[in-house]
Amino acid sequence: MLPDEKRDLSKSHAGKMMAGSMEAVAIAERRPAWIRWTHWLIVGSVITAMISGITIFVAHPRLYWGQAGNGLIEPWVELPIGPNYGFSPWEDHRAFAIRPDAITASRTAEPFNQNAWARSLHFLAAWVFVLALLAYLGTALFTRHIARKMVPSRAELRWAAIRADIVDHLRLRVVAGHGASYGLLQKASYLVILLVVLPLMVLTGFNMSPALAALIHPIDLGLQTARTIHFLCFAVLILFVIVHVAMVVLTGFRRQMRSMITGR
Amino acid sequence: MIPRRSFLAGLASVGAMSLTGCDAQPPTYGSLLRTADLLTYNAQRLLIPRTLLAPEFDVADISSFPAIGTTDPGNPHRSDYNAEQGPIFDRHRRAGFADWRLRIEGAVARPADLSLDALRRLPRRTQITRHICEEGWSAIGQWSGVPLHELLKLTGASPTARYVYFYSYDNLVDCIDMVDAFHPQTILSYGFNGSDLPIAHGAPVRLRLERQVGYRSMKFVRKVVVTEQFDDFRRKGWVRGWSWYAGI
Numbered sequence: 001m002l003p004d005e006k007r008d009l010s011k012s013h014a015g016k017m018m019a020g021s022m023e024a025v026a027i028a029e030r031r032p033a034w035i036r037w038t039h040w041l042i043v044g045s046v047i048t049a050m051i052s053g054i055t056i057f058v059a060h061p062r063l064y065w066g067q068a069g070n071g072l073i074e075p076w077v078e079l080p081i082g083p084n085y086g087f088s089p090w091e092d093h094r095a096f097a098i099r100p101d102a103i104t105a106s107r108t109a110e111p112f113n114q115n116a117w118a119r120s121l122h123f124l125a126a127w128v129f130v131l132a133l134l135a136y137l138g139t140a141l142f143t144r145h146i147a148r149k150m151v152p153s154r155a156e157l158r159w160a161a162i163r164a165d166i167v168d169h170l171r172l173r174v175v176a177g178h179g180a181s182y183g184l185l186q187k188a189s190y191l192v193i194l195l196v197v198l199p200l201m202v203l204t205g206f207n208m209s210p211a212l213a214a215l216i217h218p219i220d221l222g223l224q225t226a227r228t229i230h231f232l233c234f235a236v237l238i239l240f241v242i243v244h245v246a247m248v249v250l251t252g253f254r255r256q257m258r259s260m261i262t263g264r
Numbered sequence: 265m266i267p268r269r270s271f272l273a274g275l276a277s278v279g280a281m282s283l284t285g286c287d288a289q290p291p292t293y294g295s296l297l298r299t300a301d302l303l304t305y306n307a308q309r310l311l312i313p314r315t316l317l318a319p320e321f322d323v324a325d326i327s328s329f330p331a332i333g334t335t336d337p338g339n340p341h342r343s344d345y346n347a348e349q350g351p352i353f354d355r356h357r358r359a360g361f362a363d364w365r366l367r368i369e370g371a372v373a374r375p376a377d378l379s380l381d382a383l384r385r386l387p388r389r390t391q392i393t394r395h396i397c398e399e400g401w402s403a404i405g406q407w408s409g410v411p412l413h414e415l416l417k418l419t420g421a422s423p424t425a426r427y428v429y430f431y432s433y434d435n436l437v438d439c440i441d442m443v444d445a446f447h448p449q450t451i452l453s454y455g456f457n458g459s460d461l462p463i464a465h466g467a468p469v470r471l472r473l474e475r476q477v478g479y480r481s482m483k484f485v486r487k488v489v490v491t492e493q494f495d496d497f498r499r500k501g502w503v504r505g506w507s508w509y510a511g512i
Contacts, residue, residue: 060401062400070330096326107335115398214317
């Protein structure tokens with residue numbers, strides 16, 4: 001995940017200033033302010049949303065598909081995380097006459113639950129995240145940033161080129177400043193995160209809101225399906241963040257951070 | 265030094281004014297978290313038509329349904345037992361709620377004490393809806409009861425009323441705004457899945473508030489008070505810290 005770094009002396013002021021120097025290296029294109037601002041707003045809000053989101057998740061670390069899912073329904077998966085794993089303190093089971101395969105039971109103990117602050121913090125982060133993501137995607141589509149920098153060319157999509165990029169990454173042979181554009185895997189991961197995972201995160205989040213449910217009923221995925229997809233998006237995002245930060249470190253942490261903070 | 269709390273409260277009211285004007289706000293917000301809750305409240309009130317219904321389902325969709333929180337306010341061996349209300353509830357339960365009355369008072373022309381039979385004789389709404397718990401689980405059940413707007417009409421609620429408060433036998437207090445109070449699906453429910461409401465689910469009568477998260481649907485309701493004021497009870501007791509508005 002390399003930031004692009006054009007080495008084009010002809011357009012560069014810095015190039016002219018350093019004309020007498022033997023190492024005339026200049027960066028022609030500054031990273032625009034709107035990318036830097038939205039990047040860091042998204043970083044801050046996503047970290048906050050992840051911390052509060054994990055806190056919310058461990059209150060009920062079970063995932064289901066469909067509309068209904070609870071302690072009396074078999075989960076798709078129960079993750080062995082946190083104090084509520086295996087929490088099942090039920091008594092007084094009774095079937096409903098109206099639908100005998102559905103039951104009720106009373107819970108005899110209170111689970112670990114920090115959702116009072118975690119939920120409010122999650123939605124505070126969500127407000128910042130949604131607004132920053134909208135600003136980013138709106139500007140990136142309008143300025144053709146995504147089309148120019150992230151959509152692979154036909155040449156890049158040849159099998160040999162794909163294989164070469166994969167092999168380079170596996171051998172950690174990824175160097176910064178090797179050209180003006182992102183690598184193929186880098187482009188693909190940015191596209192998937194920006195156009196699929198992050199928007200899906202927002203939509204499945206909306207899908208869990210009881211008030212918005214009235215509005216989005218026609219495209220309702222099912223409450224628990226939405227929650228499960230929300231969680232799977234989180235898992236993909238964690239993976240992305242790990243690889244993204246690793247690539248920043250591998251390709252020169254100080255230079256990359258300077259570029260994303262100051263633009264140079 | 266500027267007190268941080270009042271600064272953030274100020275921030276909250278600025279956020280409120282920018283969206284809907286400052287007159288209709290519950291003045292209960294004094295932190296950054298509450299500011300976001302208030303923003304969500306205003307945005308959802310602005311975007312979602314007032315009478316738009318929460319999704320309703322079929323009998324075949326009815327699912328298993330946990331009873332959590334207080335499951336018996338009359339049991340003195342439970343930690344959530346209330347020494348004042350618990351014995352009263354226990355007495356009503358032993359009598360099959362025959363002498364039980366729902367008290368409706370406050371900014372109403374005709375305060376009332378309604379028996380379970382009186383509530384059953386009022387117009388009834390039956391709805392199969394989704395209960396969404398803040399913990400992350402959900403369940404589908406069928407609720408029957410009297411729409412709250414029928415009770416407000418019956419008792420002659422003041423046109424200047426702004427909130428409806430509910431008091432419970434496990435000694436909770438909560439309130440909703442008039443948008444929720446007049447919503448067609450906001451009912452005081454006495455029937456669950458075709459039977460009388462079980463004790464564990466809030467007998468004899470519980471609130472159903474279908475466009476908010478489950479903890480706003482109070483169980484074991486004993487008193488309804490219509491007011492023109494917002495009382496910030498959420499700074500006290502166990503409800504401290506939970507968002508007053510939970511449409512998300």
